[in-house]
Structure formats: structure tokens, C-alpha cells
Amino acid sequence: MDNKTIVKEIRRRQEKVTGLIALWVVASLGSFVCILAAFFAFAAKLSFIGILLGGIGIAGQIYRYKGKDVDKEAKKELKNYIGEHVVKYILAERIDITEYAPSNMLK
Numbered sequence: 334m335d336n337k338t339i340v341k342e343i344r345r346r347q348e349k350v351t352g353l354i355a356l357w358v359v360a361s362l363g364s365f366v367c368i369l370a371a372f373f374a375f376a377a378k379l380s381f382i383g384i385l386l387g388g389i390g391i392a393g394q395i396y397r398y399k400g401k402d403v404d405k406e407a408k409k410e411l412k413n414y415i416g417e418h419v420v421k422y423i424l425a426e427r428i429d430i431t432e433y434a435p436s437n438m439l440k
Contacts, residue, residue, distance in 0.1 A: 339418050346411040353404040357397065364393020 367390030374383035424430055 334418065342418075343411070343415060346407065346414060350404050350407045350411060353407055357400055357403055360393050360400070361397040364390045364397060366390075367393060 367386045369390075371383045371385075371387035371390055374380075374386055421430075
């Protein structure tokens with residue numbers, strides 16, 4: 334693989350991590366706004382809208398809690414890709430390695 338392809342793939346994976354983090358932040362803030370709007374809807378006697386917004390807000394808060402590590406797998410894939418296509422060759426120039434796994438250790 335040439336260097337341009339490697340750099341392009343690293344950038345693509347970095348954008349994936351950034352996008353997942355941004356989605357989590359937007360979902361967190363949006364769900365909070367929905368819950369707040371639901372309280373105002375109930376105060377204005379708009380129960381259907383209040384229930385709808387409350388449900389969306391609660392679902393968003395569950396996603397916020399469960400999805401806090403949503404980017405973890407993408408970060409691991411990025412680390413492994415960089416380790417396999419960049420770090421391994423740099424290390425091979427300096428020391429004799431037979432196998433290199435970024436998540437494990439040198440052998």
C-alpha cells in the first residue's frame with residue numbers, strides 16, 4: 334500500500350471517530366432540550382406533545398448513558414490500523430520484530 338492510501342484511510346477513520354463523538358454530544362444535548370420542552374408542554378396542557386417529547390428525551394438520555402463509549406471500537410480500529418501500517422515499519426527499522434500487534438506487545 335502506498336503512503337497516500339494509508340494517510341487517506343487514517344483520515345477516514347479519524348473522521349469516523351469524530352462523527353461518532355459529535356453524534357453522541359448532539360443526542361445528549363437534544364434529549365435534554367426535549368425533556369425540558371416536555372415539561373413546558375405539560376404545563377401548557379399539551380399532553381400528547383409532552384409525552385412525545387418526553388419519550389424522545391428519555392430515549393436520548395438512555396443513548397447518552399449507554400453510548401458514552403460508542404467511539405471506543407472505532408478508536409481501537411484506528412489504533413490497530415496505524416500500528417499495523419505505520420508503527421510496525423518504523424519499529425522494524427530499529428529493532429528486529431517478528432510479530433507486532435498494536436493491542437498486545439512486541440514479540
